[in-house]
Amino acid sequence: MPDQTSRSPRPRKAAKKRIVSNAVRATAIAAAGVPGLFLDSTAIPPPATRPLKAYAFDPSLGHFIGNEMTIEVKYEKLLPGPVGRKVAVIDYDGANKCFYKPVDLDDPSLLIRGGLAPSESDPRFHQQMVYAVVSDTVQHFEAALGRRIRWRRGIDRLNLYPHAMISANAAYSPSAQGILFGYFRASDQDPGRNLPGQTVFTCLSHDIIVHETTHAVLDGIRTHFSERTNPDVPAFHEAFADLAALFRHFSHKTALLDTIAKTGGLLYRYHLQPESGVSSEDGVKIQAQLAQVNPLIGLAQQFGEARGTGKALRSALSEEPDPKKILDPKLEPHQRGAIMVSAVFDAYFTIYLRRTADLFRLYRANGAGTNTMEVSGSLANLLAEQASRTAEIFFQICVRAIDYCPPVDITFGDFLRAVITADRDLHPEDKDGIRDAFMQAFRLRGMLPADAEFFSEDALCWPRIQPKSLPAVDGLVFGDPNGLTREEKDINGPLLRAYAKKNAGRLGFWPDLPVEVPSFHPAFRISPDGRLRVDMVIEMVQQYDTPFDPNRPELGTFPMRAGCTVLVAKPSIVDDEYAGAEIRYLIQKKVDADYGGTREQTQRQYTLSQGLLEGNDPKRFSIDFNMLHGGI
């Protein structure tokens, strides 16, 4: 009440007349004429995007419908290279030790036609395509994560080298602060659709660019995911990169429509229906009768064929689900990762079919046979829309799950738990059964969480933290969707480190060793009810050295890490003040006797099996993407 009593008398007290003098009037009029206050209507508004041409798949598909696409890249001023703020293309050839002429995308004659037309022989198109696809991929990650992404610490601009090396490989390399793309000669014997011995560029494969960019993005979000502590870690990096590349396929409308037409809407089919049928007594005679491979579910077609394998590098649905396969210790990371990729795509196609079932029913009710491959134009449009929207949702689910993964030592089971938790957090109701589809697909392939009690949604979700059981993180600054300013970061950093130190034991760390906070970032998401959800995602990590063999200290040590991902919700305002910021989730990799001991043993064995006992260069524990068996 005191407020109102003190305020109310004021207007009455200032009851004198409000007259604007002529002099004031004159200055006000003059001020209105000052240019620059409002957007001048005669100026050209800055463009939101920059259209750039690129291959939708790779050059080997030629002018197949939809192979050439235009990517709308968020507009930024570019220097020749192109060199932008977040990425820079620098065309240095490490094998021939020379630079190639850079493309100037701000050149008016290129601006007017959306960049250079696709060409294998012009390095400037290569630079343009790499820039376009990397920027596009980054934008998608930013949209899904609800924040700007950053590269790994120490890299503020990612360098892209379209022709870095002669090798059938491309690799993200933190030490080279960028992505190296190789080029090589196609196989002489069985080059697929390539000319025997032609030069094949990995930087022209849309899939390979997205794949490598994803490695870089993931490495920026989760530093320790590039430390091989168990067989799932390198495999996860690969699987995640493949998922990102594959889901991008479904955002490409033209190719999608064509594939729908040729698969009768059953997008998961490995082969497309030939344009012209083949009769029983008359075999294939013309190219239109050849069954093409479904480009949507295959990765890096040209690359695979050029290596002489005759098929795409990897496929989303490569084989029948088999729960035993994952147990095979001989699987190399890509093969292991492929199991997770096929699980996610199993879930995706299940949901796609579920969502389009009614469309098919209506279509058939209208007189179409049950087995027909013919799909009418309007049905194809509806199907394409479902397919691409579902793909977008799945991509978001997978990306958001990263924030719910432990910061170290990830396993496929952890990822499944993160997916379920992240999705349920935002969409408590699961109308289409997406989460169930995920769970079943993972279970069919034997990827089970090690520490969940039951295989049900409830049990798979990471446990919520009992309110008030951990002290509130007082003073945490959440910033806004633009990110955090330097000043705000300087508040949060020491605050979180102090918090971690004080509560080390309860967070699952050794109390007497330092705890690092490698990253914290606010995530902004809009829940289906329209509310803005703000969380701070914090990584806390502790490192300690463990001997390979406690009885033989001379054999050296390997680094063990404890870690937890902490999700702190931005508190609501109570009585005009923020309540303390409560921790909602604590996703841990602990070091305590039971769990930590098992983990230590697993990591020791894995480390030994990888031959890491030999040597003492600390870098050897990190994944070298370049060496990962033909990278890609």
Added chain:
Amino acid sequence: MSPRKTAKKVARKSGASTKKSAKKSSKPTAAAKKTIARKTVARKTVAKRLGTDGAAESGTGLRVRMYRVGFGDFFLVTVPTAAGDKFILIDCGVFKGKTGKGDIGSINEAVEDLFKTTNGELALVIMTHRHADHIAGFNKAEDLFRKFTASQVWMPYWEQFNDDKDSAHSLQFEIEQLAMELALRFRGREDDESKEALAMLEDATGIDFNATSAGPKKLSGNALALDILKNHLGAKGKKVRYYAAGDEPELPEELDGLSAVILGPPPKDAQVFMKLEDLKKGVGQYLDSTSAEDGSALRPFREQWTITADEAYPQVDLRDRPINYHDVIQHVARAQPSMLADAAKKVDDFLNNQSLVVLFKFAGKSLLFVGDAQAGNWEHWLYEADAPSSDPTKLGSIKDESQQILRTIDFYKVGHHGSTNATPIQAVEALSAGRKGDGFVAMCSTQPDVYGNPLKGTEVPRDPLMEALGGECDLVRSDAYAINTVANGTIEPGEGVPKPPKLRNLVKGDLYVEYSF
């Protein structure tokens, strides 16, 4: 003056006098030849003298001699039979390695000594595998080896596919091509990794890539060594036997009382253990794709597209900070060689894993010679596994049979010159607890500072392994002994090498140490 002293004095003197001429040509001068003759007489006396108050009194008469040649293996086993001493030569090679310090320049004299000792008559010659550090002696001392005869030559099973150029397995041909191409890329690079990779390739081919830019026109290097082994000693293959694990070897008749068991390499049906049974697929494919049709490096664009960074690239970025292109070049350059090095390492591992692993038994003594066998080779005979394991939990159980062998051997030839990758920890553990001083001897022919990097823990020999082995048995390292050569004088022990153990049955010659069982 005792004969021993005379010998040393002579050696030292001649060493000093021939040093200059030796540098000009590796062939001994006429004067030096004379000294060799005198010296050999002296040497025999030395050995005899030590022998009478040493081994011969109670032992079986079985002896293992390790010549000190540097980084390489050169072993002679003497088997006493009713018809006198018979000889088994196991490998004869040396390699200069990454640092160039591997070849200490004694191998020719060592082969001369071998000739004197055996009179050029060998009952059995074993080539464990085709690396220069195991066969270079055959080509370096080609003329002398042409005077030797052998009753049998043993080679690893995988070797038989290597010569026929028409077969899919003409490995030597493939390796040479592969190595030449890899070398093309490594040459001129100064970083450590490249040097090591280049050394591996030279070891695999026996070709000095820095010396010759042209391809091998006539037989040289390893190809020549193999020619001597297969065609001369092996009588055009008639006396050559190829063995793999599980084969029952046929021993020359004169080696009466000796038996042998072949433990490695893995046979054809266990080729998963060889990791890279098809080199062409594993490494060659990578190389195929990297060069243009004429073998030159692939150029993706025509000359007109090349430019310098100063000419065309922005010098400052959008935040007005300078862009350092020198760093860019360094970054890209540093990311390059790892894959090439990986390819070179694959060739190296593949050949090492071909190693013939032989267990000899004679008069109750067991002697294990493992060549340079690495993981795949060991795993196959050591563990109960039907495939190589990347999960070492499964490596826990060593086969009873293998454990039995390891526990009861009296001699172990340390694999791969003491590198960690060639003696698994589990094997060291199985090698017996507390048998040190109980007549269990290991010999390791090596030379420090040739390969690897102690900072990275990859040095050969690996110190922790040497210590661990030294704790289990009496470890005799070739580089712990000074030797006396005519051409190069006295060669001191390797720097930092621990003092050799004092063993009653160990005899030291001018160029070797010999243990009697």
